Amino acid sequence: MAAAEPASSAADAKIATTLIATILACKGGSVAEIVVGDCVELVETMRQVHTRGGQKKVDFYLRLRSLDIFPGNTPHSIRAFGLPEGG
Numbered sequence: 001m002a003a004a005e006p007a008s009s010a011a012d013a014k015i016a017t018t019l020i021a022t023i024l025a026c027k028g029g030s031v032a033e034i035v036v037g038d039c040v041e042l043v044e045t046m047r048q049v050h051t052r053g054g055q056k057k058v059d060f061y062l063r064l065r066s067l068d069i070f071p072g073n074t075p076h077s078i079r080a081f082g083l084p085e086g087g
Contacts, residue, residue, distance in 0.1 A: 039060070
């Protein structure tokens with residue numbers, strides 16, 4: 001995905017990759033085994049420790065969703081889970 005994006009998006013892709021790798025390091029498994037709850041848990045943890053990053057903080061969710069590993073009825077936005085998109 002990152003290779004198909006403009007070079008200016010490389011930093012965003014690196015942040016998303018790091019957050020996806022964080023989920024894998026904590027939960028084990030493969031990218032295809034990540035579930036929406038893993039994403040919600042990570043964003044909630046980042047919120048609790050006041051991690052900054054705005055939209056870039058949740059871009060990983062959008063990227064995982066675009067890979068079609070979540071069920072078809074998965075919300076388009078992390079806000080659907082009562083979590084802020086930025087902050």
